[in-house]
């Protein structure tokens with residue numbers, strides 16, 4: 001059954017329709033990419049409303065729905081709602097702004113329909129999206145291969161004096177040249193003391209021997225993201241840098257070792273966090289251990305402290321503990337894995353041994 005078919009069967013009794021706003025969810029259900037559009041799902045069929053910029057492309061590419069090329073959205077949407085006799089339409093609460101909600105409610109009112117404004121629709125869609133199909137996993141695998149090949153090639157170019165920005169640009173160029181649709185996020189390439197900022201931004205500063213260099217990178221392939229972090233030694237590094245690296249590496253392995261169907265995200269987070277705390281660096285690991293990945297770079301579930309969310313076969317999560325010593329240096333190691341009934345399959349294949357470049 002199509003994804004839209006599954007969604008229409010999951011509509012609760014009190015709803016006869018759902019209106020999907022977010023670009024990723026429109027893409028998830030129709031495979032069609034657009035910056036604006038509205039996907040109206042009913043129990044019988046679905047309609048994708050687009051303006052003239054997208055009408056031809058949507059007619060050709062959007063699947064499992066009827067494309068409505070609107071001139072005046074309020075008229076065309078109200079007509080379809082009336083024709084289908086819809087009375088209660090769910091909204092995606094996480095995707096709509098207050099002013100959009102006001103606009104949509106006026107359209108619904110013209111057709112005597114009401115907006116259901118709970119988070120139920122988001123919950124239903126997340127239940128679907130959190131379990132990846134083999135097709136989605138294949139796309140994420142391709143995104144990962146592109147990412148790793150770009151990193152392998154770029155590592156060979158690094159020499160004293162190149163800037164973080166130049167390295168990030170070389171990586172992005174290689175990803176796009178080998179088939180990436182884009183980057184998963186603004187690539188993070190940090191050297192020396194910049195590595196202490198978990199999501200620092202590459203600058204024009206030059207790498208020098210003795211620095212750690214942290215790469216948090218990913219490509220997108222057909223909409224699907226990869227996400228990987230490796231931290232390398234550029235020349236000889238000091239003993240504390242080595243100790244922190246070994247701590248993060250073991251913490252990451254402990255968290256990976258926990259992963260399998262039936263385990264909670266909180267247990268995975270604990271496995272990394274407790275090890276880092278025992279090594280004396282607990283206060284320097286501030287973020288969650290990981291997150292879901294898919295059409296969005298950050299998705300359900302959050303692999304965070306105390307989370308009782310249970311991992312299931314087919315979920316894709318990252319495992320990315322880090323230790324960040326302010327004004328000194330930081331280390332993060334991140335893999336993206338798919339959960340299986342006996343453990344996990346790691347998308348990443350690049351070594352996590354401390355490597356001198």
Ligand code: GLY
Nearest residue numbers: 185216217227320
């Ligand atoms: N690069 C974003 C993240 O690892 O979550």
Ligand code: MN
Nearest residue numbers: 216217227228
């Ligand atoms: Mn990352």
Ligand code: MN
Nearest residue numbers: 227318320334
């Ligand atoms: Mn991540």
